[in-house]
Amino acid sequence: MRLAxxxxxxxxxxxxxxxxxxxxLAHSEESSIQLPSEDQQHVMALMDFITPKQSLVxxxxxxxxxxxxxYQQNAYALMNPASIQKLLTALISAKQLGQSFHYQTSLYTxxxxxxxxxxxxxxxxxxxxxxxxxxxxxxxxxxxxxxKAGVKKIDGNIHIIGxxxxxxxxxxxxxxxxxxCYAAPLSSFIIDKNCVFARLSANGVNNTATLKVMGKRPIxxxxxxxxxxxxxxxxxxxxxxSRKDSNHFTIKGCYSGAKSLPLAIAVSEPQGYAVxxxxxxxxxxxxxxxxxxxxxxxxxxxxxxxxxxRHLSAPLIELIDEMxxxxxxxxxxxxxxxxxxxxxxxxxxxxxxxxAFVAMLQEFGIDLTTANVADGSGLxxxxxxxxxxxxxVLKVIATDPNYHYLLDSLPVAGKxxxxxxKRYFNKPxxxxxxxxxxxxxxxxxxxxxxxxxxxxxxxxFVLIENGLSPQIKRKQKAxxxxxxxxxxxxxxxxxxxxxxxxxxxx
Numbered sequence: 236m237r238l239a240x241x242x243x244x245x246x247x248x249x250x251x252x253x254x255x256x257x258x259x260l261a262h263s264e265e266s267s268i269q270l271p272s273e274d275q276q277h278v279m280a281l282m283d284f285i286t287p288k289q290s291l292v293x294x295x296x297x298x299x300x301x302x303x304x305x306y307q308q309n310a311y312a313l314m315n316p317a318s319i320q321k322l323l324t325a326l327i328s329a330k331q332l333g334q335s336f337h338y339q340t341s342l343y344t345x346x347x348x349x350x351x352x353x354x355x356x357x358x359x360x361x362x363x364x365x366x367x368x369x370x371x372x373x374x375x376x377x378x379x380x381x382x383k384a385g386v387k388k389i390d391g392n393i394h395i396i397g398x399x400x401x402x403x404x405x406x407x408x409x410x411x412x413x414x415x416c417y418a419a420p421l422s423s424f425i426i427d428k429n430c431v432f433a434r435l436s437a438n439g440v441n442n443t444a445t446l447k448v449m450g451k452r453p454i455x456x457x458x459x460x461x462x463x464x465x466x467x468x469x470x471x472x473x474x475x476x477s478r479k480d481s482n483h484f485t486i487k488g489c490y491s492g493a494k495s496l497p498l499a500i501a502v503s504e505p506q507g508y509a510v511x512x513x514x515x516x517x518x519x520x521x522x523x524x525x526x527x528x529x530x531x532x533x534x535x536x537x538x539x540x541x542x543x544x545r546h547l548s549a550p551l552i553e554l555i556d557e558m559x560x561x562x563x564x565x566x567x568x569x570x571x572x573x574x575x576x577x578x579x580x581x582x583x584x585x586x587x588x589x590x591a592f593v594a595m596l597q598e599f600g601i602d603l604t605t606a607n608v609a610d611g612s613g614l615x616x617x618x619x620x621x622x623x624x625x626x627x628v629l630k631v632i633a634t635d636p637n638y639h640y641l642l643d644s645l646p647v648a649g650k651x652x653x654x655x656x657k658r659y660f661n662k663p664x665x666x667x668x669x670x671x672x673x674x675x676x677x678x679x680x681x682x683x684x685x686x687x688x689x690x691x692x693x694x695x696f697v698l699i700e701n702g703l704s705p706q707i708k709r710k711q712k713a714x715x716x717x718x719x720x721x722x723x724x725x726x727x728x729x730x731x732x733x734x735x736x737x738x739x740x741x
Contacts, residue, residue, distance in 0.1 A: 273727040274298070278306040281722040287715055290702040293622040296723070297695040299633055299685065305694065305726075310626070313606060313619040314701045317674030318562045319683040320613030320620065322628050324571045325555050325641050327595050331574035334640070338366030338548035338573075342377050343534070345391075347541050353387030358526070361513060362534050363397040365423045367569035368548045368557075371450075374426065375516050380544040382520045392526035393517070395509060396534045397423030398582045403505065405568070405585045405610035407617030414476040414484065414501055418614060421568040421585075422505035426512050427452075428565055429502040435474075435486070436495040437462040446486065453511035454502065459487040478503045482511075506530060532582075552640065559644040559672055560652035564612035571611030585610065601627045613674055622697040625683050629695045633685065645670040645684050659717035664689070664724050671696075678703055682716045688726040696723070 271279065278296060286292055286308075293309035343360040359381070361374075381389075403420030404413055412418040416430035432449040433456065446458040460474055474488040474496075482504050490496055502508045510528050517524065548554065551570075558566040575591035576583050583591065589608045596603055606624055609615035632641045646652025649666030653673045660669060671684025683697040698716055 272729045274305050274729050277725070277727055278723065281719070282306075282308060285715070285718050285722070287700070287703075287707075289704065289707050290700050290715075292715070293697070293699040294719075295622040295626045295697045297626060297630065298729075299693045299695055301692075301729070307623070310622045310697075313621055314699045315616065315676075315679050316613050316618055316620040316625065316699065317676045317679045317681050318564075318613040319625055319672050319674035319681045319697070319699075320608075320611065320618060321558055321562065321567045322625060322632070322672050322683060323592070323596065324567045324574075324611040325559060325644065326599070326628050326632060326638060327592060328551060328555060328570040328574050329638050329641060330599075331577050331595065332551050332570070334550060334552050336551040338364045338368070340364055340366055340369055340373065340377065340546040342380060342543040342545070344541050344543055348381075348384050348386075348543060350385050350387075353385055354390055355381070355386045355388070356390045358391040358394060359389055359524075360394045360396060360534055363395065363423045363425075363509065365397070365421075365425060365569050365573060366546075366548045367425050367428065367563075367566045368554070369425055369546070370427050371512055371516070373546045374512065375519070377544050377546050378513075378516050378520060378522075381522060384543075386522055389522060389524035389526070391524070393513065393524060393528045394534075395424075395513060395528060395530045396532075397506070397509070397530070398532050399423075399506060399530070400584065402584050405612075405615045407609045407615030409616065412614075414478050414503070416499035416501050417564050419501040419565050420503070420505055421565065421572060424505040424509035425565070425569065426505075426509055429505050429508070431500045431502060433498040433500060434495050435460060435490065435498060437493050440464050444490070451515075453508060453515060454482040454484065454500070456500070457483070457485040459485065461489050462493065463489050463491050464493075476500065480504070482508055552644075555641065556644045559641075560646055562653055562673065564614050567612035568610060596628075599627075599631055601631075614676075620699075622699050625697045625699075626695060629683065629685070629697065633695060642670060642685070645672055657714075657717075659713050659721075665717065665720055668724065669720055674699075677705065680708070680714065680716065682720075686720060686723060688724050690726055690728045692726070692728075694723070694726065696720075 293312050293314055295307050295310045296305040298305050341362045344357045346357060400422055403422060404418065408418055419429040431452045431454050434447050436445045438445045441461050441463060443458065444460045444462050446456055448454065448456060463472055472489045472491045474486060474490055477485045482502055484500060514528065554566060554570060557563050558570065571592060572583065572588050575588040578591050578595055592608055593603045603624060607617060607619040609617035632638045646654035647667060648654045648669040649661035654660050659665060669686045671682045674681035678701060680700045680703050681698060685693055685695050687693050698719060700715060
């Protein structure tokens, strides 16, 4: 939308301001009023024209070049941030952990490694760190160092080290989501993102479908699902996944059509899953052991303790890339938990983590005392943030040289991450001009980041839209965020503010 097309909406506003000012300042000794600048007029007219009636919208726009606010609407209203909350987590992680931080998963023995006829007369320790990128193959490579040393049998115990957590999901995570991988549980024990892939395939109409779990993972899925040819009239055909103890699941219901269906199932008990994965790896390497597998919270290192091997994750900058570009919830929760535990120097649960989160942001001058923070990913329905909270974070990232690199981790319209294929963002004028974190869930469509306008200036923006029904969303010709940003791209250059002098004050 070009500026010329919206000028007709600016004039009535200016007339109202002029009349209102003249009437109310008539008896002032020296009265004047500064009218909105050209860019403010532009955004006001645009919002008057396109703001949806069915949803609640908050918007904050900041001129990064001139260091000034251009526009605010409902900017202090508390709303559901969804995944734009990950911007807060990115900033805190960068501050507390540093760019060179790596997660470490380590293999130890009590004393220097030695065997007698292939037998290791010692205990083995595997220390987990909550690495959200750790794969089963990484553990296999770690344990393979014992095989290389000629170990065939362990005459001792295998200790798996990591903090036990009774609460694996944050308050406010939707119950229906907990069996799905984007809501995978947070734990010291994370293997393959605590996610198991499976595939459901047709086995004839109305017959029990075929279910295959990929990679022989140690979970059990009871399958009662069937395929149907068509949906029954008036009756929806859907699948339900229920969770049981010990990583047992049941899938039931129906699926219409004939195509196979990929499934991503979240592990429900990470500690038990890790124990079973470790058992299977030792079995794969033909290493037997006489003792037990013992899970303990901390590694009590004796004086002669020996490090056998260590696996390092990618550095923090790459972890933040994955979190922001892919909107990885587990990555966000792991980074926040690790940052908060470093901040207070002790293990934390979700409630303690979010209290530390608020305290850490306060050190940047970002006050969340009026907000409600339940997690680091934005997945919780209990999260409540204002657009200005998020804008405060963006200002730090954009202006502080220590954190400016975080902007490079934002999805770029039409190029990377969650904006690569998003409609209307993958073509001009938005393509390559918008860098922003998306935040979407049922009823929520948010976007926060920066854009380069046609006037050559860079602007920060936070758009929060709550209350968007799926029915309205389907009927939209274009997302509200895309229409808004296309209008903002035509932001005029600011001239000297126009000042009206009250003639009665002469």
